[in-house]
Amino acid sequence: METLEHELRSHPFVGDLQPAYLTLLASLARNVEFAAGAFLFREGARADRCYLLREGRVALEIATMARGHIIVQTLGAGEVAGFSWLLEPHEWQFDGRAIEPVRAVALDGDAVRAKCEEDPRLGFELMRRFAHLATGRLQSTRLRLLDVYGTAHATPH
Amino acid sequence: MQPRTEAARAQQPWLDREPWRVTATRRESHDTVTLELEPPAGRTFSFQPGQFNMLYAFGVGEVPISVSGDPEAPGPVRHTIRDMGAVTHALCARQAGQEVGVRGPYGTHWPVAEAEGGDVVVVAGGVGMPPMRSAFYHLIAHRDRYRRIVLLYGARTPADLLYPDELSSWRGRFDLDVQVTVDTAAGDWRGGVGVVPDLIGSAPFDPAATTAFMVGPEVMMRFTIRALMRAGVPDERIFLSAERNMHCAAAMCGHCQIGPFFVCRDGPVFSCRALGPWLRRREA
Secondary structure, eight states: OHHHHHHTTTTTTTSOOOHOOOHHHHHHHHEEEEEOOOEEEEETTOOOOOEEEEEOOOOEEETTTTEEEEEEEEEEOEEOOOOOSSSSTBBSEEEEEEEOOOOEEEHHHOOOOOOOOOOOHHHHHHHHHHHHHHHHHHHHHHHHTTTTHHHHHHHHO | OOOOOHHHHHHOGGGGOOEEEEEEEEEEEETTTEEEEEEEETTOOOOTTOOOEEEEEEETTEEEBOOSSTTTOOOOOOEEEEEHHHHHHHHTTOTOEEEEEEEOOOOOOOTTTTTTTSEEEEEEEEEGHHHHHHHHHHHHHGGGSSSSSEEEEEEGGGGOSSOOOHHHHHHTOOEEEEEEEOOOOOTTSSSEEOGGGGGGGSOOOOGEEEEEEEEEEEHHHHHHHHHHHHOOOOOGEEEEEEEOOOOSSOSSTTTTTTEEEEEHHHHHEEEEEEEEHHTSSSOO
16 A cells, blocks of 8 residues: 555656545555556446556557557556546547556546545545646647648748 | 859859759658758858758749758758648659759757757657757767757658658667657557647656757647746747748848748747747737
């Protein structure tokens, strides 16, 4: 448990939470490892985990019949993989695949949500962090929608 | 006709009519080609990293193209050109032995000397990699003068990445931190997928002792500037290369003007403190 608390304290997403909250989250967490190529989660499956990445990289991807599997985003150490567990219908929207050996802290999503219901201060603090995360990803998505490297990139001489 | 002196060229560079010869071409991607050019006999050429030449495709037109080679290496002068319109299409179609009009070098350069003693973060997006490559060659050639050197490079897809062999070589070095990301990729891609500004948060550098150089799409640079400043890099230590529609390269025609600046003369390399306020103007 002490190791998990230490790992949570050193993770940028939750490291500055109050010590009591870190102790609480550590009680709902476990260390996990995935070999390169293994799936952390699969599209359509029940989303019941949140992965705080410590090492390695994860590809969020979607499988298509026409183009095979397409990588939507990659995530690395210090980042969070998955927030589908947070909101209904608690279902993964993409596949999460390790593209390198991955070490992560997995939080029990159902239990964390229940604790957030019990303690709105914790709930607000976590929701604020996930809102920040979601906003950042939305902005990155907008940037990609602009296709900045396409024809808009240079003056067409 | 007597060859013009260097002093005469500096005074009236647009009168330089001796063509350069293409010695080799290299296809870098589906729409991008590198031309190696040899100056006319008796003519020497030197440039600072970040400067550009005006390349002329005879009978078609002239475009500004950054010199993308090693500023300290002898031999042909390299320009990497993206096929975007009539002139660049004509240039990309040039073959070894053919001729190209060249005048330059023009413009300001990356402040590589001022960055010595600190960390350097180099950010390139899309076809912004060629103008940055000459600076990166300089940083590598004088590796002992800098602390950490970080290269963050973004492109549309893996097929659009320029200089993949060099990237691979640089990534293999322990004294460089090279991160590459693309907007979208198939599942067999081993690199990153995402946008360049998002790489700033995890890049290893000391913001208080960092100089940042960036070139790429304007939108990418605006978001990267925000990320760098959020990380603590002061705006006077952030430098960017501006892209504008240059015609004369002599600060006369006004095509490349942004506010009080002529990009061909006062740029293309500007400090963020100087140019930043003009990037957000709808009419500049």
